[in-house]
Amino acid sequence: xxxxxxxxxxxxxxxxxxxxxxxxxxxxxxxxxxxxxxxxxxxxxxxxxxxxxxxxxxxxxxxxxxxxxxxxxxxxxxxxxxxxxxxxxxxxxxxxxxxxxxxxxxxxxxxxxxxxxxxxxxxxxxxxxxxxxxxxxxxxxxxxxxxxxxxxxxxxxxxxxxxxxxxxxxxxxxxxxxxxxxxxxxxxxxxxxxxxxxxxxxxxxxxxxxxxxxxxxxxxxxxxxxxxxxxxxxxxxxxxxxxxxxxxxxxxxxxxxxxxxxxxxxxxxxxxxxxxxxxxxxxxxxxxxxxxxxxxxxxxxxxxxxxxxxxxxxxxxxxxxxxxxxxxxxxxxxxxxxxxxxxxxxxxxxxxxxxxxxxxxxxxxxxxxxxxxxxxxxxxxxxxxxxxxxxxxxxxxxxxxxxxxxxxxxxxxxxxxxxxxxxxxxxxxxxxxxxxxxxxxxxxxxxxxxxxxxxxxxxxxxxxxxxxxxxxxxxxxxxxxxxxxxxxxxxxxxxxxx
Amino acid sequence: xxxxxxxxxxxxxxxxxxxxxxxxxxxxxxxxxxxxxxxxxxxxxxxxxxxxxxxxxxxxxxxxxxxxxxxxxxxxxxxxxxxxxxxxxxxxxxx
Numbered sequence: 001x002x003x004x005x006x007x008x009x010x011x012x013x014x015x016x017x018x019x020x021x022x023x024x025x026x027x028x029x030x031x032x033x034x035x036x037x038x039x040x041x042x043x044x045x046x047x048x049x050x051x052x053x054x055x056x057x058x059x060x061x062x063x064x065x066x067x068x069x070x071x072x073x074x075x076x077x078x079x080x081x082x083x084x085x086x087x088x089x090x091x092x093x094x095x096x097x098x099x100x101x102x103x104x105x106x107x108x109x110x111x112x113x114x115x116x117x118x119x120x121x122x123x124x125x126x127x128x129x130x131x132x133x134x135x136x137x138x139x140x141x142x143x144x145x146x147x148x149x150x151x152x153x154x155x156x157x158x159x160x161x162x163x164x165x166x167x168x169x170x171x172x173x174x175x176x177x178x179x180x181x182x183x184x185x186x187x188x189x190x191x192x193x194x195x196x197x198x199x200x201x202x203x204x205x206x207x208x209x210x211x212x213x214x215x216x217x218x219x220x221x222x223x224x225x226x227x228x229x230x231x232x233x234x235x236x237x238x239x240x241x242x243x244x245x246x247x248x249x250x251x252x253x254x255x256x257x258x259x260x261x262x263x264x265x266x267x268x269x270x271x272x273x274x275x276x277x278x279x280x281x282x283x284x285x286x287x288x289x290x291x292x293x294x295x296x297x298x299x300x301x302x303x304x305x306x307x308x309x310x311x312x313x314x315x316x317x318x319x320x321x322x323x324x325x326x327x328x329x330x331x332x333x334x335x336x337x338x339x340x341x342x343x344x345x346x347x348x349x350x351x352x353x354x355x356x357x358x359x360x361x362x363x364x365x366x367x368x369x370x371x372x373x374x375x376x377x378x379x380x381x382x383x384x385x386x387x388x389x390x391x392x393x394x395x396x397x398x399x400x401x402x403x404x405x406x407x408x409x410x411x412x413x414x415x416x417x418x419x420x421x422x423x424x425x426x427x428x429x430x431x432x433x434x435x436x437x438x439x440x441x442x443x444x445x446x447x448x449x450x451x452x453x454x455x456x457x458x459x460x461x462x463x464x465x466x467x468x469x470x471x472x473x474x475x476x477x478x479x480x481x482x483x484x485x486x487x488x489x490x491x492x493x494x495x496x497x498x
Numbered sequence: 499x500x501x502x503x504x505x506x507x508x509x510x511x512x513x514x515x516x517x518x519x520x521x522x523x524x525x526x527x528x529x530x531x532x533x534x535x536x537x538x539x540x541x542x543x544x545x546x547x548x549x550x551x552x553x554x555x556x557x558x559x560x561x562x563x564x565x566x567x568x569x570x571x572x573x574x575x576x577x578x579x580x581x582x583x584x585x586x587x588x589x590x591x592x593x
Contacts, residue, residue, distance in 0.1 A: 194553075209551050
């Protein structure tokens with residue numbers, strides 16, 4: 001049995017049957033990371049001591065035959081933009097190179113409550129800005145299926161780690177496609193939940209009205225398990241919302257806490273012949289790789305063959321979604337990233353005497369610390385955001401973009417009156433080569449053309465593996481109505497099974 | 499095309515120190531991106547309300563009472579600062 005191939009449910013069963021211990025599993029993963037990550041560079045930090053400690057705790061519980069939650073003892077990785085207490089969190093940036101997180105993000109607190117084993121923090125585009133993980137200030141991550149190619153981004157480290165079996169699952173974050181596009185490029189499952197379904201407390205902010213944390217896993221079932229563990233309203237994030245479907249698994253039992261049995265809401269069994277699938281004509285455009293288009297169309301045919309009803313729909317404002325996104329996201333980013341003043345936190349490297357003597361006052365300090373601390377893409381987006389929000393331009397750009405955002409959301413609302421889910425490609429191409437798009441920001445932005453509209457509308461969407469072009473995986477996207485992740489999982493599972 | 503002076507002005511507002519070479523690069527790149535987002539001018543937005551968040555947000559209220567003290571210690575946060583003195587953050591003079 002290859003331990004690192006196992007899914008969450010398989011590991012859970014094996015742990016209960018004592019086929020191997022949580023510590024043995026954890027050490028197998030740590031050894032594999034040490035051996036294989038040299039080629040892939042998925043990890044920025046390995047949290048070996050933390051992982052071993054967490055694994056031992058689960059073994060102690062198993063020894064006395066205590067019941068353990070589904071995620072107990074499961075080795076996982078965390079995108080390095082989500083805080084894990086006492087562990088470095090760089091956001092892929094020089095400006096946070098030595099930042100030690102003072103607290104746990106809400107999602108981490110919830111997962112620790114279930115007894116996960118945290119193996120380390122994964123690489124990303126600086127502040128999650130990018131589609132290839134080449135914008136990391138430290139090093140690029142490689143695609144495990146072809147190391148000359150990118151893993152996608154910005155959650156490229158998490159996607160590559162899952163695909164290369166360097167963890168059982170990982171967390172990513174998605175502002176314009178940053179979970180789904182790397183999931184597609186690496187051949188794994190990636191869910192961007194409904195905006196508000198998962199607390200953003202402890203997620204380093206990029207664009208607050210678009211950011212969501214989500215699971216990156218080997219199977220749809222695993223994505224469902226992780227999503228159920230991390231979702232829910234949180235008083236530390238005023239935009240978080242309670243989904244109607246309750247968690248089906250309890251947290252780690254504590255002595256003081258009496259376990260309450262929560263039952264899942266009984267809904268009518270899902271039947272594919274009642275499923276109405278919308279296919280937006282605007283998502284099959286010039287510029288999409290014909291091989292990718294073929295794979296997506298075959299996937300749709302498969303559902304049709306199983307009895308689902310396929311309906312062509314129109315989302316007429318699709319072509320405006322990406323320009324809209326590139327006003328709204330940089331605007332929010334320029335405000336969010338104003339906090340990096342290198343005074344409260346943010347180490348300044350090479351603080352030589354000459355560096356200091358050049359600085360006369362606070363203003364000069366800001367210019368130098370921020371000018372040197374941020375990389376090219378981050379500075380580009382701060383500049384863009386500052387420009388479109390500056391006096392005289394606000395109405396022409398930002399306000400207009402917010403109105404176009406309304407139209408984009410209305411397009412989806414109208415479509416969802418006729419269909420249950422919408423199928424689209426995730427990205428117009430499979431994984432591209434390292435260096436191929438890095439010098440042309442606009443070309444890079446186009447990788448998110450099919451994913452960014454979903455963030456603007458706040459909808460849940462999953463990327464699941466649909467096929468391959470040569471050796472390179474291609475995912476397809478299932479978009480659902482707000483807070484209907486459950487339906488997305490059901491629909492995705494059918495594809496996985498057949 | 500935006501001017502070099504505009505790029506310098508924006509960089510100052512954003513508190514980003516840029517070299518002359520970088521100002522030239524940003525002038526070209528930002529112009530290209532701005533040109534791309536001009537596309538939104540084609541859309542008829544009359545009588546459309548702006549969307550700031552995709553879900554309806556409500557004000558979050560709490561009782562006006564003293565809250566439990568933060569668990570994160572002051573010292574721990576000060577340790578993150580590049581420079582501090584006597585429990586305060588140290589900054590350069592403003593003028």
